[in-house]
Amino acid sequence: MKLGALFKRGANLIKLGLAVRDIKKSTSEDQHKRAKKYLIELLGKSRGLPTKIGQFISMEDNSLRDSLGDSIVPMSFEEVSEILERTYGQSTVFKKLDKKAKTASLGQVHFGKLDDGTDVAVKIQYPEIASAVESELDIMGWLPKAGPVAKWGFRMDGYRDAFWHNFSEELDYKIEIEHQIRYRKLIPPLERIIIPEVIEDLCRPNVLVQKREDGFGLDKAETMMPAQKQAMGRLLLEHYFHMLFRHGFVHADPQPANLSFRQFKKDYFNLILYDFGSVLEIPDEMRLALLRIILALRNHENIDPVSCLSALGFDPEKLEDIRPTLPALLSVLFEPFLLEAPYHVKDWRMSERFDQIVGELKWWFRSAAPPKLIFLMRTLHGMTTMLNRLDVPLPWQFLLDKHLSDIYPAARELKLPQVRTSQAIHTFDDMARYLKVHVVKSNGNKVSLTMPARCADDLKGVMDDSVKESIEKQKIDLDAIQEKAQKTGFIPQTLFSLSDQERDMKVWLE
Structure with missing residues (x-):
């Protein structure tokens, strides 16, 4: 690891720390949004570990996700051409290669075509990104323990080792190729999950070549009809259940850029998965x-x-x-x-x-x-x-x-x-299974309700307005009752009884 790289990444992390401070100090919603957008842009420009953090932060926010993508500075096509020439020599491997790139945290992807007409996606690693990530993880190990890390005894050395193991696999295209090939073998019998085929003969330590598989992303998926979104959601769940629980080998970088859908009929879809650098085993x-x-x-x-x-x-x-x-x-x-x-x-x-x-x-x-x-x-x-x-x-x-x-x-x-x-x-x-309500009205009619015990998480939500009004008049503290149920682990217990001119009521966990 070069000392200069360490200082450069360290200075960059200080900038990121100041940006986080600005978010915490913001006093209005506009200030908070501007500060968060600035942080996301810094994370994108930094590449490596900071960009990974940016992907995580922006996962639920379209505008932040766009800002992150726009802020990642791609390698120029001239630099890409030089890398490919050093990698493959003078031989012409690609009949065509798009100049426009899809950027990510550790590399960028260019679409192209082989001499035989095969459409491919070519993933090229950023130069020096491995030493940059190592520098950041070293700095992470030096940081003083503060906040929850210090108070609750988190094992930072263990986290650093876990992060480095994960990133070292992501930075090694040979390992990523092995992951992707193994995934293609394990994904059956889920026939509607597509894993792009790796073209091994053309892969190198810093270049990964695979067949191009196109689809549309979550931005379009979330605008479709409920039945169609359910079909796509089921595919996501089935994939994760199959790979996690059956094989213990699952894609560990689930973000919008790493998947797409392909539609064949109204409610019939394929799920396409990309980027197998991070796979949890x-x-x-x-x-x-x-x-x-x-x-x-x-x-x-x-x-x-x-x-x-x-x-x-x-x-x-x-x-x-x-x-x-x-x-x-x-x-x-x-x-x-x-x-x-x-x-x-x-x-x-x-x-x-x-x-x-x-x-x-x-x-x-x-x-x-x-x-x-x-x-x-x-x-x-x-x-x-x-x-x-x-x-x-x-x-x-x-x-x-x-x-x-x-x-x-x-x-x-x-x-x-x-x-x-x-x-x-x-x-x-020991946990209660049901939240039960028994009511005897003033006319003698009886009403009994049985709900899942989890409804005790929101007692006010299961009471009608007249009951809540009576509870307030009798100074029954529903919040305290609910807190007690939560802190005792929802064990069977009587929660409260209520008696007024309209009803006698008992609520308990059973």
């Missing part, structure tokens, strides 16, 4: 442990959540402090997999609900996770962000059962680690 024990948690939550099994999380690599000692809340936390984390009805990811509100259950201790939960798990969370976050843009409910549980029920027995047979504790063990069986 997890061991069989971990993918089966994920399924084991889902099945245990679904069936309210008498299993210790700490044992399940330990199988994923969590630190059981750290989890001791939040043990009573773990069934509730995990029910939020895996909620889409637990409901029979189609689920809309906008209803997830994961961060907000984690705050409601454990408050600041959510950082303790996160710091207990192994650093490598951050790439699984990035994968799932990217997937749900794209599903949110499609804005349709999807049958998560049905699709999981359809494609993976044959490996449920292996998940159930997984031997979980035994974790010793001096505390009471709170299992998945």
Whole structure:
């Protein structure tokens, strides 16, 4: 690593830090938007690790995503031509190569044509990008621990190693080629998922050549009819379920630029995936442990959540402090997999609900996770962000059962680690299944309602206006009652009783 490169990247990171400070200091919405746009543009101009961060930040904002793309300065076509000449010598490999490039964090893509007429996409790595990324990760290792990193004991060395392993694979086109070839072999029986074919003979350490596969992106997809968006959303879910839970080998850079759709009939589509530099590979024990948690939550099994999380690599000692809340936390984390009805990811509100259950201790939960798990969370976050843009409910549980029920027995047979504790063990069986409401009206009529226990997350939302008015008159603190239910992990309990001239009412978790 060159000292000059280190200082250059360090100075650039200082600029980025100042831009973040400007966002925090902004006092109006306009100031905040301008500061955030400036930060995104800086991230794009920086390439490498900063641009990766920019892709993550701008995933849900079209204007920021456009700003990021516009700010990445491409290599000139003259520079590209020189690289290709040094790579292939004087021989003419490409009959045609477009001068316009599609830029990304670590390289850029030019479309072209081979002598035999094959349409190709040629991916060319930026010169010196590897040393730039290494410099940034070195600087990251020197940064003083502050904020949640210091308070909650995050293992920064572990995160740096995990990031470097991920980036070193992305920077090695030989590894990316192996990923892409393996993906093409594993993706069947999902016939409507297209993985571009790599032309291995033409690939080099800094150049990747593959057959061109065109489609339209999320910008167009999100404007289509609900039934069409559901068809595309199902393809996304089926792909991730198949590759993550069956093979433990899944595309780990889910962003709009890395996928497209191709339409054949009104509601019939193909999903095309690009860029296999970042692929998450997890061991069989971990993918089966994920399924084991889902099945245990679904069936309210008498299993210790700490044992399940330990199988994923969590630190059981750290989890001791939040043990009573773990069934509730995990029910939020895996909620889409637990409901029979189609689920809309906008209803997830994961961060907000984690705050409601454990408050600041959510950082303790996160710091207990192994650093490598951050790439699984990035994968799932990217997937749900794209599903949110499609804005349709999807049958998560049905699709999981359809494609993976044959490996449920292996998940159930997984031997979980035994974790010793001096505390009471709170299992998945301890959680209430239902929120129940029983009303006896003044005329003697009785009304009983049964809802999923998760409705206790929003007690005001399930009460009609007249009941809420009576609750306020009797000074019943619904917020405090709801907070107690959340912090006790939604165990069976009476929430409140109400008696007035119109009704006698009882609400409880069962």
